[in-house]
Amino acid sequence: MGKVCQKLFPKGYARYQKSDGYHMDDQLKMQLDLLIRNIINDWDFTIIISGSGEVRVGKSVLAMQIAQYWAQQMMEVHGIKVKFDLDHFVMDGRKLIQKGNELGQNHPYSPLIFDEAGADLEGRKAMQSLTQDVIDYFRECGQYNMLNILVLPEYFDLPKGIALSRSMFLINVNYLANDEGMFERGHFYFYSRRKKKELYLKGKKELNYNVVPYNFHGRFNNFYPIDEKKYRKLKQDALSKRESRKRSKFLLQRDASWYLLCHEGIDCKCGNNVSFTQKQLGMRMEQMTGIYVPQQSISDAIQHFTVEIKR
Numbered sequence: 001m002g003k004v005c006q007k008l009f010p011k012g013y014a015r016y017q018k019s020d021g022y023h024m025d026d027q028l029k030m031q032l033d034l035l036i037r038n039i040i041n042d043w044d045f046t047i048i049i050s051g052s053g054e055v056r057v058g059k060s061v062l063a064m065q066i067a068q069y070w071a072q073q074m075m076e077v078h079g080i081k082v083k084f085d086l087d088h089f090v091m092d093g094r095k096l097i098q099k100g101n102e103l104g105q106n107h108p109y110s111p112l113i114f115d116e117a118g119a120d121l122e123g124r125k126a127m128q129s130l131t132q133d134v135i136d137y138f139r140e141c142g143q144y145n146m147l148n149i150l151v152l153p154e155y156f157d158l159p160k161g162i163a164l165s166r167s168m169f170l171i172n173v174n175y176l177a178n179d180e181g182m183f184e185r186g187h188f189y190f191y192s193r194r195k196k197k198e199l200y201l202k203g204k205k206e207l208n209y210n211v212v213p214y215n216f217h218g219r220f221n222n223f224y225p226i227d228e229k230k231y232r233k234l235k236q237d238a239l240s241k242r243e244s245r246k247r248s249k250f251l252l253q254r255d256a257s258w259y260l261l262c263h264e265g266i267d268c269k270c271g272n273n274v275s276f277t278q279k280q281l282g283m284r285m286e287q288m289t290g291i292y293v294p295q296q297s298i299s300d301a302i303q304h305f306t307v308e309i310k311r
Contacts (some may be wrong), residue, residue, distance in 0.1 A: 025218030050155035067111035068225035091238035104144025255305035
């Protein structure tokens, strides 16, 4: 396992760094070099980094090491200045489309990491408008000649088109127990285009990564080529915003349900339509959940939903 980016990261850049640069598996480096040589011939590449359905296994660290190597080699091999920094991370489908178009139009050949891609690209969400927009973006962004890196816990959650056709290869990151029984991050398994297709078709039903032999196994170190604290803050803020949006969605669904129960009612088996007063609904909610719901809270929720309808 040789070292890369020695000029960018001299000895002492990171703790425990004993020499310049950071380690990269030789076989992985060969695969990246192949893409780097070809990218200028009007190609565009997407690679996937998954984590066997696990989180906190080092997927994002490997993604940023690949992106940093890509940026340096674009200058070394082609004399094309390409940056890689926190601005090349997105963690939301809306930002992906915006940032992808911005980089593609102004800075072709850039790397772009779609971290936590599973939140907006899971196959079961294919009918949602944002997910469809993201899928459409990946179908159409080839003209930008970029390296797109999708990072998500579960490879099998991806829509078939991206998992099989749109991506070049899969890197599945995992951890192993050492001789002392301690979990060790920094292991990955590489699947070529043909192997990952076979893996998806044979392993999806049981989420089984062992049904197809990988091309090779490699290692990587816990080296951050960007500011680790700033990256963690970026990710934390993105996850907080996502949770806030989820809460807003659930509240809207609740308000809509209360609106329907009080204004349109429900059809009973006897064929009658039964509706609730706000007071009755509050009492029934308390009976079912044990949580007291004031009539005013229901009134405010229904009023809020009424405003949303008018919008």
